[in-house]
Amino acid sequence: MTKIRVVPILAHVLAIIAILPLLWILISALKPAEEVFNFGWPQHWTLSNLQYVLLKIPMPRFMLNSAIVSVTVTVVALFFHSMAAYALARLRFPGRGIIFSGIMSTLLVSLPVILVPLFLVAKQLGLLDSYAGLIVPSIFHAFGIFLLRQYYLNIPRELEEAADLDGCGYWRRYWSVILPLSRPVLASLSVLFFLANWNAFLWPLTITRNPDLRVIQLGISGMQGQYAAAWNLILAAAVIAAIPTVVVFVAGQRRLVDAMKTTGLK
Protein backbone atom coordinates (compact mmCIF):
# COMPACT_ATOMS: atom_id res chain seq x y z
CA MET A 1 0.00 0.00 0.00
CA THR A 2 2.83 2.41 0.71
CA LYS A 3 4.03 2.05 -2.88
CA ILE A 4 0.87 3.68 -4.16
CA ARG A 5 1.63 6.83 -2.21
CA VAL A 6 5.34 6.97 -2.92
CA VAL A 7 5.02 7.06 -6.71
CA PRO A 8 3.00 10.31 -7.01
CA ILE A 9 5.25 12.14 -4.55
CA LEU A 10 8.41 10.98 -6.27
CA ALA A 11 6.93 11.85 -9.66
CA HIS A 12 6.01 15.37 -8.58
CA VAL A 13 9.42 16.00 -7.03
CA LEU A 14 11.24 14.78 -10.14
CA ALA A 15 8.93 16.84 -12.37
CA ILE A 16 9.77 19.99 -10.42
CA ILE A 17 13.50 19.21 -10.66
CA ALA A 18 13.12 18.62 -14.40
CA ILE A 19 11.63 22.05 -15.08
CA LEU A 20 13.75 23.96 -12.56
CA PRO A 21 16.28 25.06 -15.21
CA LEU A 22 13.43 26.54 -17.24
CA LEU A 23 11.92 28.30 -14.24
CA TRP A 24 15.36 29.51 -13.25
CA ILE A 25 16.01 31.41 -16.48
CA LEU A 26 12.50 32.85 -16.39
CA ILE A 27 13.18 34.25 -12.91
CA SER A 28 16.71 35.33 -13.79
CA ALA A 29 15.48 37.19 -16.86
CA LEU A 30 13.38 39.32 -14.51
CA LYS A 31 16.35 40.32 -12.36
CA PRO A 32 18.43 43.46 -12.84
CA ALA A 33 21.91 42.89 -14.28
CA GLU A 34 23.74 43.04 -10.97
CA GLU A 35 21.49 40.40 -9.43
CA VAL A 36 21.50 37.89 -12.25
CA PHE A 37 23.95 35.56 -10.53
CA ASN A 38 22.41 35.92 -7.09
CA PHE A 39 21.04 32.71 -5.75
CA GLY A 40 17.31 32.71 -5.25
CA TRP A 41 14.39 35.07 -5.62
CA PRO A 42 14.94 38.52 -7.17
CA GLN A 43 15.14 41.38 -4.69
CA HIS A 44 13.86 43.72 -7.37
CA TRP A 45 11.67 42.46 -10.17
CA THR A 46 12.27 44.24 -13.44
CA LEU A 47 10.97 44.14 -16.99
CA SER A 48 13.84 46.26 -18.27
CA ASN A 49 15.72 43.29 -19.76
CA LEU A 50 12.73 42.26 -21.80
CA GLN A 51 12.12 45.85 -22.84
CA TYR A 52 15.72 46.33 -23.88
CA VAL A 53 15.73 43.15 -25.94
CA LEU A 54 12.47 44.03 -27.65
CA LEU A 55 13.45 47.63 -28.42
CA LYS A 56 17.23 47.71 -28.89
CA ILE A 57 17.69 44.36 -30.57
CA PRO A 58 15.53 43.65 -33.61
CA MET A 59 13.78 40.89 -31.69
CA PRO A 60 10.35 41.65 -33.20
CA ARG A 61 11.90 41.32 -36.64
CA PHE A 62 13.45 37.93 -35.75
CA MET A 63 10.12 36.77 -34.41
CA LEU A 64 8.27 37.92 -37.48
CA ASN A 65 10.72 36.03 -39.71
CA SER A 66 10.33 32.89 -37.64
CA ALA A 67 6.57 33.25 -37.66
CA ILE A 68 6.45 33.68 -41.45
CA VAL A 69 8.64 30.63 -42.01
CA SER A 70 6.97 28.40 -39.39
CA VAL A 71 3.41 29.18 -40.41
CA THR A 72 4.07 28.87 -44.14
CA VAL A 73 5.95 25.59 -43.79
CA THR A 74 3.24 24.18 -41.52
CA VAL A 75 0.35 25.06 -43.84
CA VAL A 76 2.01 23.90 -47.04
CA ALA A 77 3.40 20.75 -45.43
CA LEU A 78 -0.01 19.75 -44.04
CA PHE A 79 -1.50 20.21 -47.48
CA PHE A 80 1.15 18.25 -49.40
CA HIS A 81 1.49 15.49 -46.79
CA SER A 82 -2.24 14.90 -46.53
CA MET A 83 -2.48 14.64 -50.31
CA ALA A 84 0.35 12.13 -50.49
CA ALA A 85 -1.00 10.19 -47.53
CA TYR A 86 -4.45 10.04 -49.10
CA ALA A 87 -3.05 8.46 -52.25
CA LEU A 88 -0.92 5.99 -50.29
CA ALA A 89 -3.71 4.96 -47.94
CA ARG A 90 -6.84 5.00 -50.10
CA LEU A 91 -5.92 4.60 -53.74
CA ARG A 92 -4.61 1.63 -55.68
CA PHE A 93 -1.97 2.21 -58.31
CA PRO A 94 1.11 0.54 -59.75
CA GLY A 95 4.25 1.22 -57.73
CA ARG A 96 2.50 2.06 -54.48
CA GLY A 97 4.73 -0.17 -52.37
CA ILE A 98 7.91 1.14 -53.92
CA ILE A 99 6.91 4.78 -53.57
CA PHE A 100 5.90 4.24 -49.96
CA SER A 101 9.17 2.48 -49.08
CA GLY A 102 11.10 5.18 -50.88
CA ILE A 103 9.36 7.90 -48.89
CA MET A 104 9.87 6.03 -45.61
CA SER A 105 13.55 5.44 -46.26
CA THR A 106 14.13 9.20 -46.22
CA LEU A 107 13.22 9.11 -42.51
CA LEU A 108 16.71 7.84 -41.76
CA VAL A 109 18.20 11.02 -43.19
CA SER A 110 18.40 13.98 -40.87
CA LEU A 111 19.37 17.50 -41.82
CA PRO A 112 22.93 17.51 -40.43
CA VAL A 113 23.74 14.51 -42.63
CA ILE A 114 22.75 16.08 -45.93
CA LEU A 115 23.51 19.65 -44.96
CA VAL A 116 26.45 20.12 -47.33
CA PRO A 117 24.89 18.71 -50.52
CA LEU A 118 21.54 20.28 -49.63
CA PHE A 119 23.30 23.63 -49.44
CA LEU A 120 24.77 23.01 -52.90
CA VAL A 121 21.32 22.15 -54.27
CA ALA A 122 19.81 25.25 -52.67
CA LYS A 123 22.61 27.34 -54.15
CA GLN A 124 21.95 25.93 -57.64
CA LEU A 125 18.25 26.73 -57.27
CA GLY A 126 19.04 30.29 -56.21
CA LEU A 127 17.53 29.81 -52.76
CA LEU A 128 20.36 31.30 -50.70
CA ASP A 129 19.48 34.26 -48.53
CA SER A 130 15.75 34.22 -49.23
CA TYR A 131 12.51 33.33 -47.52
CA ALA A 132 12.01 30.66 -50.14
CA GLY A 133 15.28 29.07 -49.07
CA LEU A 134 14.20 29.05 -45.44
CA ILE A 135 10.78 27.65 -46.28
CA VAL A 136 10.85 25.29 -49.26
CA PRO A 137 13.43 22.68 -48.17
CA SER A 138 11.87 22.54 -44.70
CA ILE A 139 8.51 21.42 -46.06
CA PHE A 140 9.45 17.92 -47.14
CA HIS A 141 9.62 15.33 -44.44
CA ALA A 142 8.30 11.79 -44.46
CA PHE A 143 7.16 11.74 -40.85
CA GLY A 144 3.96 13.69 -41.54
CA ILE A 145 3.13 11.49 -44.52
CA PHE A 146 3.63 8.39 -42.40
CA LEU A 147 1.42 9.62 -39.57
CA LEU A 148 -1.39 10.78 -41.85
CA ARG A 149 -1.31 7.56 -43.81
CA GLN A 150 -1.70 5.57 -40.57
CA TYR A 151 -4.71 7.70 -39.73
CA TYR A 152 -6.31 7.43 -43.16
CA LEU A 153 -6.01 3.65 -43.20
CA ASN A 154 -8.50 3.60 -40.32
CA ILE A 155 -11.19 5.75 -41.89
CA PRO A 156 -14.13 3.54 -42.88
CA ARG A 157 -14.40 2.95 -46.63
CA GLU A 158 -18.17 3.53 -46.59
CA LEU A 159 -17.74 7.25 -46.01
CA GLU A 160 -15.75 7.64 -49.17
CA GLU A 161 -17.96 5.27 -51.14
CA ALA A 162 -20.98 7.43 -50.42
CA ALA A 163 -19.18 10.40 -51.93
CA ASP A 164 -18.15 8.24 -54.86
CA LEU A 165 -21.77 7.27 -55.56
CA ASP A 166 -22.70 10.93 -55.49
CA GLY A 167 -20.33 11.29 -58.43
CA CYS A 168 -17.52 13.09 -56.60
CA GLY A 169 -14.07 12.85 -58.18
CA TYR A 170 -10.97 11.95 -56.19
CA TRP A 171 -10.21 15.55 -55.39
CA ARG A 172 -13.67 16.10 -53.91
CA ARG A 173 -13.39 12.91 -51.90
CA TYR A 174 -10.09 14.05 -50.45
CA TRP A 175 -11.14 17.65 -49.92
CA SER A 176 -14.69 17.19 -48.65
CA VAL A 177 -14.58 13.80 -46.95
CA ILE A 178 -11.09 12.88 -45.83
CA LEU A 179 -9.67 16.27 -44.86
CA PRO A 180 -12.53 17.25 -42.56
CA LEU A 181 -12.30 13.84 -40.90
CA SER A 182 -8.60 14.27 -40.25
CA ARG A 183 -8.82 17.50 -38.28
CA PRO A 184 -7.45 15.96 -35.05
CA VAL A 185 -4.34 14.52 -36.67
CA LEU A 186 -3.78 17.69 -38.72
CA ALA A 187 -3.96 19.68 -35.50
CA SER A 188 -1.33 17.52 -33.80
CA LEU A 189 0.94 17.74 -36.80
CA SER A 190 0.56 21.49 -37.01
CA VAL A 191 1.77 21.79 -33.41
CA LEU A 192 4.71 19.56 -34.22
CA PHE A 193 5.65 21.35 -37.44
CA PHE A 194 5.30 24.77 -35.90
CA LEU A 195 7.58 23.85 -33.00
CA ALA A 196 10.17 22.22 -35.23
CA ASN A 197 10.37 25.23 -37.53
CA TRP A 198 10.24 27.88 -34.84
CA ASN A 199 13.12 26.05 -33.17
CA ALA A 200 15.11 25.52 -36.38
CA PHE A 201 18.67 26.73 -36.16
CA LEU A 202 21.06 24.81 -38.38
CA TRP A 203 19.38 25.40 -41.74
CA PRO A 204 18.84 29.15 -41.25
CA LEU A 205 22.44 29.39 -40.01
CA THR A 206 23.61 27.71 -43.18
CA ILE A 207 21.71 29.63 -45.83
CA THR A 208 21.05 33.12 -44.53
CA ARG A 209 23.62 35.87 -44.11
CA ASN A 210 21.26 38.81 -44.50
CA PRO A 211 20.36 40.26 -41.05
CA ASP A 212 16.86 41.09 -42.33
CA LEU A 213 16.20 37.38 -42.76
CA ARG A 214 17.53 36.38 -39.35
CA VAL A 215 15.20 34.00 -37.53
CA ILE A 216 14.73 33.99 -33.78
CA GLN A 217 17.12 31.13 -32.98
CA LEU A 218 19.92 32.79 -34.93
CA GLY A 219 19.09 36.05 -33.21
CA ILE A 220 19.44 34.67 -29.71
CA SER A 221 22.49 32.52 -30.44
CA GLY A 222 24.14 35.57 -32.01
CA MET A 223 23.79 37.41 -28.70
CA GLN A 224 26.39 35.09 -27.17
CA GLY A 225 29.11 36.91 -29.03
CA GLN A 226 27.67 40.40 -28.92
CA TYR A 227 26.51 40.50 -25.33
CA ALA A 228 28.94 37.91 -24.00
CA ALA A 229 28.65 38.77 -20.33
CA ALA A 230 25.22 40.45 -20.31
CA TRP A 231 23.41 37.34 -19.14
CA ASN A 232 20.36 39.31 -18.08
CA LEU A 233 19.80 40.31 -21.71
CA ILE A 234 20.70 36.93 -23.21
CA LEU A 235 18.23 35.22 -20.87
CA ALA A 236 15.53 37.76 -21.63
CA ALA A 237 15.94 37.00 -25.33
CA ALA A 238 15.93 33.26 -24.66
CA VAL A 239 12.74 33.57 -22.63
CA ILE A 240 11.06 35.56 -25.41
CA ALA A 241 12.10 32.88 -27.92
CA ALA A 242 10.83 30.09 -25.69
CA ILE A 243 7.47 31.59 -24.70
CA PRO A 244 5.69 30.92 -28.02
CA THR A 245 6.84 27.30 -27.99
CA VAL A 246 5.60 26.74 -24.44
CA VAL A 247 2.28 28.45 -25.24
CA VAL A 248 1.78 26.35 -28.38
CA PHE A 249 2.71 23.22 -26.45
CA VAL A 250 0.30 23.91 -23.61
CA ALA A 251 -2.48 24.81 -26.03
CA GLY A 252 -1.95 21.81 -28.26
CA GLN A 253 -0.68 19.46 -25.61
CA ARG A 254 -3.11 16.63 -25.92
CA ARG A 255 -2.83 16.71 -29.68
CA LEU A 256 0.94 16.70 -29.58
CA VAL A 257 1.06 13.80 -27.16
CA ASP A 258 -1.28 11.84 -29.43
CA ALA A 259 0.98 12.48 -32.40
CA MET A 260 4.07 11.49 -30.47
CA LYS A 261 2.53 8.27 -29.28
CA THR A 262 1.97 7.04 -32.79
CA THR A 263 5.66 7.41 -33.57
CA GLY A 264 6.43 4.30 -31.56
CA LEU A 265 6.03 1.22 -33.70
CA LYS A 266 2.41 0.27 -33.77
Added chain:
Amino acid sequence: MTRKRREALAAYAFLAPDTLGLLIFVAIPMLLAFGVAFFKVDGFGNYQFIGLGNYRLMAGDDQLWASLKVTAMYVVSFVPIAFVVSFALAMLVRNHFKGIGWVRSAFFLPNVVSLVVVGLIWQFLLVDKRGALSRLLAPFGLGDVSFLGTPSLALGTYVVISVWFLMGYQMLVFLAGLKDVPKELEDAAAIDGAGPWQRFRYVIWPLLRPTSFFVVVNSTIGAVTGLQAFDLVYVLTKGGPARATSTVVLYIYEQAFTFNNMGYAAALTTVVVALLIVCTGLMFGFTRGGRFDED
Protein backbone atom coordinates in the same frame (compact mmCIF):
# COMPACT_ATOMS: atom_id res chain seq x y z
CA MET B 1 -10.20 6.02 -69.52
CA THR B 2 -10.86 3.01 -67.39
CA ARG B 3 -11.58 3.49 -63.73
CA LYS B 4 -8.32 1.82 -62.79
CA ARG B 5 -6.32 4.21 -64.89
CA ARG B 6 -8.16 7.21 -63.56
CA GLU B 7 -7.42 6.10 -60.03
CA ALA B 8 -3.73 5.62 -60.79
CA LEU B 9 -3.42 9.02 -62.46
CA ALA B 10 -5.19 10.69 -59.57
CA ALA B 11 -2.84 8.96 -57.13
CA TYR B 12 0.27 10.15 -58.99
CA ALA B 13 -1.10 13.68 -59.05
CA PHE B 14 -1.71 13.56 -55.30
CA LEU B 15 1.78 12.21 -54.69
CA ALA B 16 3.58 14.57 -57.04
CA PRO B 17 4.36 17.56 -54.76
CA ASP B 18 5.80 15.57 -51.86
CA THR B 19 7.60 13.03 -54.00
CA LEU B 20 9.24 15.75 -56.06
CA GLY B 21 10.18 17.67 -52.93
CA LEU B 22 11.71 14.64 -51.23
CA LEU B 23 13.60 13.84 -54.42
CA ILE B 24 15.03 17.33 -54.81
CA PHE B 25 15.77 18.05 -51.17
CA VAL B 26 16.63 14.62 -49.75
CA ALA B 27 17.38 11.97 -52.37
CA ILE B 28 19.34 14.11 -54.83
CA PRO B 29 21.48 15.70 -52.07
CA MET B 30 22.34 12.18 -50.86
CA LEU B 31 23.43 11.12 -54.34
CA LEU B 32 25.14 14.44 -54.93
CA ALA B 33 27.29 13.90 -51.83
CA PHE B 34 28.63 10.71 -53.39
CA GLY B 35 29.43 12.63 -56.58
CA VAL B 36 30.97 15.78 -55.06
CA ALA B 37 33.12 13.57 -52.81
CA PHE B 38 35.44 12.96 -55.79
CA PHE B 39 36.15 16.64 -56.33
CA LYS B 40 38.19 19.35 -54.73
CA VAL B 41 35.97 22.42 -54.53
CA ASP B 42 37.54 25.78 -53.79
CA GLY B 43 35.87 28.81 -52.26
CA PHE B 44 34.87 30.12 -55.69
CA GLY B 45 32.98 26.97 -56.57
CA ASN B 46 35.55 25.61 -59.02
CA TYR B 47 35.45 21.84 -59.18
CA GLN B 48 38.57 19.80 -59.74
CA PHE B 49 38.34 16.03 -60.05
CA ILE B 50 40.69 14.31 -57.60
CA GLY B 51 39.25 10.77 -57.51
CA LEU B 52 39.72 9.27 -54.09
CA GLY B 53 41.90 12.16 -52.93
CA ASN B 54 39.43 13.29 -50.29
CA TYR B 55 39.29 9.80 -48.83
CA ARG B 56 43.09 9.65 -48.72
CA LEU B 57 43.14 12.92 -46.82
CA MET B 58 40.93 11.39 -44.15
CA ALA B 59 43.54 8.86 -43.07
CA GLY B 60 45.86 11.60 -41.87
CA ASP B 61 43.17 13.90 -40.54
CA ASP B 62 43.59 13.78 -36.77
CA GLN B 63 40.67 16.10 -36.15
CA LEU B 64 38.38 13.75 -38.05
CA TRP B 65 39.43 10.80 -35.91
CA ALA B 66 39.01 12.91 -32.79
CA SER B 67 35.48 13.80 -33.93
CA LEU B 68 34.62 10.20 -34.68
CA LYS B 69 35.84 9.27 -31.22
CA VAL B 70 33.76 12.05 -29.65
CA THR B 71 30.66 10.88 -31.53
CA ALA B 72 31.30 7.25 -30.57
CA MET B 73 31.75 8.13 -26.89
CA TYR B 74 28.66 10.29 -27.03
CA VAL B 75 26.59 7.46 -28.53
CA VAL B 76 27.71 4.77 -26.09
CA SER B 77 27.02 6.99 -23.09
CA PHE B 78 23.95 8.92 -24.24
CA VAL B 79 21.92 6.04 -25.71
CA PRO B 80 21.87 3.75 -22.64
CA ILE B 81 21.49 6.59 -20.13
CA ALA B 82 18.63 8.16 -22.07
CA PHE B 83 17.04 4.73 -22.46
CA VAL B 84 17.11 3.92 -18.74
CA VAL B 85 16.04 7.40 -17.63
CA SER B 86 13.12 7.69 -20.05
CA PHE B 87 11.98 4.13 -19.38
CA ALA B 88 12.07 4.75 -15.63
CA LEU B 89 10.04 7.92 -16.10
CA ALA B 90 7.52 6.06 -18.25
CA MET B 91 7.08 3.39 -15.56
CA LEU B 92 6.73 6.14 -12.97
CA VAL B 93 3.93 7.95 -14.78
CA ARG B 94 2.32 4.86 -16.25
CA ASN B 95 -0.56 4.46 -13.82
CA HIS B 96 -2.98 7.20 -13.00
CA PHE B 97 -2.49 9.45 -9.99
CA LYS B 98 -3.54 12.96 -9.10
CA GLY B 99 -1.69 15.49 -11.23
CA ILE B 100 -0.32 12.94 -13.69
CA GLY B 101 -1.00 15.20 -16.66
CA TRP B 102 1.08 18.00 -15.20
CA VAL B 103 3.94 15.63 -14.35
CA ARG B 104 4.07 14.14 -17.84
CA SER B 105 4.07 17.61 -19.39
CA ALA B 106 6.83 18.77 -17.07
CA PHE B 107 9.09 15.95 -18.20
CA PHE B 108 8.32 16.80 -21.81
CA LEU B 109 8.75 20.56 -21.50
CA PRO B 110 12.55 20.64 -22.04
CA ASN B 111 11.91 19.07 -25.45
CA VAL B 112 9.59 21.92 -26.43
CA VAL B 113 12.07 24.78 -26.18
CA SER B 114 14.73 24.95 -28.85
CA LEU B 115 18.18 23.41 -28.57
CA VAL B 116 19.62 26.91 -28.78
CA VAL B 117 17.65 27.95 -25.70
CA VAL B 118 18.65 24.71 -23.97
CA GLY B 119 22.29 25.46 -24.71
CA LEU B 120 21.97 28.98 -23.34
CA ILE B 121 20.15 27.80 -20.21
CA TRP B 122 22.90 25.34 -19.30
CA GLN B 123 25.69 27.73 -20.13
CA PHE B 124 24.12 30.14 -17.68
CA LEU B 125 23.66 27.46 -15.01
CA LEU B 126 27.28 26.40 -15.47
CA VAL B 127 29.00 29.78 -15.61
CA ASP B 128 32.27 29.24 -13.78
CA LYS B 129 31.89 29.71 -10.02
CA ARG B 130 28.86 31.98 -10.34
CA GLY B 131 26.35 29.74 -12.08
CA ALA B 132 23.46 28.33 -10.09
CA LEU B 133 24.67 24.76 -10.48
CA SER B 134 28.19 25.59 -9.42
CA ARG B 135 26.78 27.15 -6.26
CA LEU B 136 24.55 24.15 -5.62
CA LEU B 137 27.56 21.87 -5.96
CA ALA B 138 29.89 24.06 -3.90
CA PRO B 139 29.16 22.20 -0.63
CA PHE B 140 30.37 19.02 -2.34
CA GLY B 141 33.66 20.68 -3.24
CA LEU B 142 32.63 21.05 -6.89
CA GLY B 143 32.09 24.79 -6.81
CA ASP B 144 35.22 25.61 -8.78
CA VAL B 145 34.78 22.98 -11.45
CA SER B 146 34.36 24.34 -14.97
CA PHE B 147 32.09 21.73 -16.49
CA LEU B 148 32.05 23.11 -20.02
CA GLY B 149 35.62 24.40 -19.89
CA THR B 150 37.38 21.20 -18.89
CA PRO B 151 38.08 18.84 -21.80
CA SER B 152 37.55 15.71 -19.70
CA LEU B 153 34.19 16.91 -18.37
CA ALA B 154 32.64 18.76 -21.30
CA LEU B 155 31.44 15.69 -23.18
CA GLY B 156 29.81 14.20 -20.09
CA THR B 157 28.09 17.51 -19.41
CA TYR B 158 26.82 17.55 -22.97
CA VAL B 159 25.48 13.99 -22.52
CA VAL B 160 23.60 14.96 -19.35
CA ILE B 161 22.07 18.01 -21.04
CA SER B 162 21.00 15.90 -24.04
CA VAL B 163 19.33 13.39 -21.75
CA TRP B 164 17.45 16.18 -20.00
CA PHE B 165 16.34 17.50 -23.38
CA LEU B 166 15.16 14.18 -24.85
CA MET B 167 13.92 12.16 -21.89
CA GLY B 168 10.35 13.43 -22.14
CA TYR B 169 10.03 12.52 -25.79
CA GLN B 170 11.36 9.00 -25.25
CA MET B 171 9.16 8.66 -22.17
CA LEU B 172 6.12 9.25 -24.39
CA VAL B 173 7.27 6.61 -26.86
CA PHE B 174 7.65 4.11 -24.00
CA LEU B 175 4.25 5.07 -22.63
CA ALA B 176 2.71 4.34 -26.02
CA GLY B 177 4.40 0.93 -26.00
CA LEU B 178 3.29 0.23 -22.43
CA LYS B 179 -0.30 0.96 -23.42
CA ASP B 180 -0.14 -2.07 -25.68
CA VAL B 181 0.89 -4.38 -22.85
CA PRO B 182 -2.41 -6.01 -21.91
CA LYS B 183 -3.26 -5.48 -18.25
CA GLU B 184 -4.82 -8.98 -18.17
CA LEU B 185 -1.42 -10.57 -18.78
CA GLU B 186 0.14 -8.72 -15.89
CA ASP B 187 -2.81 -9.54 -13.65
CA ALA B 188 -2.66 -13.18 -14.64
CA ALA B 189 1.04 -13.24 -13.80
CA ALA B 190 0.32 -11.59 -10.47
CA ILE B 191 -2.31 -14.24 -9.67
CA ASP B 192 0.26 -16.91 -10.49
CA GLY B 193 2.43 -15.35 -7.83
CA ALA B 194 4.81 -13.26 -9.92
CA GLY B 195 6.35 -10.37 -8.03
CA PRO B 196 6.85 -6.89 -9.55
CA TRP B 197 10.32 -7.79 -10.85
CA GLN B 198 9.11 -11.02 -12.46
CA ARG B 199 6.13 -9.25 -14.02
CA PHE B 200 8.52 -6.73 -15.47
CA ARG B 201 11.05 -9.33 -16.63
CA TYR B 202 8.63 -11.86 -18.14
CA VAL B 203 5.61 -9.81 -19.20
CA ILE B 204 6.40 -6.14 -19.79
CA TRP B 205 9.95 -6.41 -21.09
CA PRO B 206 9.34 -9.01 -23.84
CA LEU B 207 6.22 -7.19 -25.04
CA LEU B 208 8.11 -3.90 -25.16
CA ARG B 209 10.79 -5.21 -27.51
CA PRO B 210 9.53 -3.39 -30.62
CA THR B 211 9.29 -0.13 -28.69
CA SER B 212 12.74 -0.59 -27.15
CA PHE B 213 14.18 -1.30 -30.55
CA PHE B 214 12.61 1.84 -31.96
CA VAL B 215 13.97 3.92 -29.07
CA VAL B 216 17.50 2.55 -29.40
CA VAL B 217 17.66 3.01 -33.17
CA ASN B 218 16.06 6.42 -32.98
CA SER B 219 18.33 7.72 -30.24
CA THR B 220 21.44 6.28 -31.88
CA ILE B 221 20.64 7.97 -35.18
CA GLY B 222 19.82 11.12 -33.24
CA ALA B 223 23.09 10.98 -31.34
CA VAL B 224 25.16 10.58 -34.49
CA THR B 225 23.33 12.84 -36.90
CA GLY B 226 20.40 14.44 -35.10
CA LEU B 227 20.06 18.14 -34.46
CA GLN B 228 21.29 17.52 -30.92
CA ALA B 229 24.67 16.59 -32.43
CA PHE B 230 24.94 20.02 -33.99
CA ASP B 231 22.77 22.75 -32.45
CA LEU B 232 23.54 21.91 -28.86
CA VAL B 233 27.34 21.63 -29.15
CA TYR B 234 27.47 24.65 -31.42
CA VAL B 235 25.77 26.79 -28.80
CA LEU B 236 27.38 25.19 -25.74
CA THR B 237 31.02 24.87 -26.71
CA LYS B 238 31.48 25.25 -30.49
CA GLY B 239 33.14 21.83 -30.26
CA GLY B 240 35.68 22.87 -27.62
CA PRO B 241 37.43 22.85 -25.24
CA ALA B 242 40.35 21.32 -27.14
CA ARG B 243 37.93 19.63 -29.59
CA ALA B 244 36.52 17.57 -26.72
CA THR B 245 32.92 18.00 -27.92
CA SER B 246 33.52 18.24 -31.64
CA THR B 247 30.97 15.83 -33.09
CA VAL B 248 31.30 14.52 -36.62
CA VAL B 249 28.44 16.64 -37.95
CA LEU B 250 29.94 19.75 -36.37
CA TYR B 251 33.29 18.93 -37.95
CA ILE B 252 31.68 18.47 -41.38
CA TYR B 253 29.97 21.83 -40.96
CA GLU B 254 33.30 23.49 -40.14
CA GLN B 255 35.01 21.89 -43.14
CA ALA B 256 32.21 23.05 -45.43
CA PHE B 257 31.44 26.52 -44.16
CA THR B 258 34.45 27.67 -42.16
CA PHE B 259 37.23 26.29 -44.39
CA ASN B 260 35.20 26.10 -47.62
CA ASN B 261 36.25 22.51 -48.32
CA MET B 262 32.95 21.45 -49.87
CA GLY B 263 34.41 18.40 -51.59
CA TYR B 264 36.04 17.10 -48.44
CA ALA B 265 32.87 17.80 -46.46
CA ALA B 266 30.86 15.82 -49.03
CA ALA B 267 33.29 12.91 -48.72
CA LEU B 268 32.89 13.03 -44.93
CA THR B 269 29.12 13.03 -45.44
CA THR B 270 29.35 9.76 -47.37
CA VAL B 271 31.36 8.22 -44.52
CA VAL B 272 28.70 9.21 -41.99
CA VAL B 273 25.96 7.77 -44.21
CA ALA B 274 27.92 4.51 -44.47
CA LEU B 275 28.38 4.49 -40.69
CA LEU B 276 24.66 4.98 -40.16
CA ILE B 277 23.77 2.14 -42.49
CA VAL B 278 26.23 -0.16 -40.68
CA CYS B 279 24.92 0.90 -37.26
CA THR B 280 21.28 0.34 -38.20
CA GLY B 281 22.13 -2.98 -39.83
CA LEU B 282 24.01 -4.14 -36.73
CA MET B 283 21.11 -3.19 -34.48
CA PHE B 284 18.69 -5.03 -36.73
CA GLY B 285 20.97 -8.05 -36.65
CA PHE B 286 21.42 -8.07 -32.90
CA THR B 287 17.77 -7.65 -32.09
CA ARG B 288 16.27 -9.42 -35.09
CA GLY B 289 14.49 -6.18 -35.90
CA GLY B 290 13.04 -5.93 -32.43
CA ARG B 291 10.71 -8.81 -33.06
CA PHE B 292 9.56 -11.30 -30.50
CA ASP B 293 11.80 -14.24 -29.66
CA GLU B 294 9.62 -16.90 -31.18
CA ASP B 295 9.54 -15.45 -34.70
